[in-house]
Amino acid sequence: AQSVTQLDSHVSVSEGTPVLLRCNYSSSYSPSLFWYVQHPNKGLQLLLKYTSAATLVKGINGFEAEFKKSETSFHLTKPSAHMSDAAEYFCVVSDPWDGSSNTGKLIFGQGTTLQVKP
């Protein structure tokens, strides 16, 4: 079974400093991995995705993530935090399609709350 573990439930940074949100995954397959962001009372917005192309993935709003198979990690980073980055972040793995028990559903981590201090 596939799963993701977000190693920090809460991360606090100062505006202008780097952001690191950690995620480890478990998968029997070559995984498809995503990071989504959720602002209060809003739906989920895709930040970036990894689908077995380049291991360093660039996303929106200056975020990027590196897929490391040897470490089974997919950590999210941003060089300089902005106040508008404060939100909930989810690391997600996609269940691969096999036509029967697996239908491409997303499996979410527990989330990391990012706080950005002025």
Add this chain to the structure above:
Amino acid sequence: GAGVSQSPRYKVAKRGQDVALRCDPISGHVSLFWYQQALGQGPEFLTYFQNEAQLDKSGLPSDRFFAERPEGSVSTLKIQRTQQEDSAVYLCASSLAQGRGLGNQPQHFGDGTRLSIL
């Protein structure tokens, strides 16, 4: 263009009442997913439709939960005889992809329906 639209945004119901939650996916999107997000948790899969066919309902927590998508576009999630543990945000997502393509394409989420059972 319009994104995924969910209605109502907020729903308050008394325990034992039936509720119906609506999802309008992005036009032309074949795949539609429902997820349940409890407070402070990541979303969890409920069910998946490919066009009008419900291919996976393994995440529905009980037989009180029922989903349909009769014409392959709008979907309704119905919960009968609601219980307090049904209180959550219900998210709908759609994707242009289907089958094996689902793992490589993002799912587009609506803002959700926040359901509160008193």
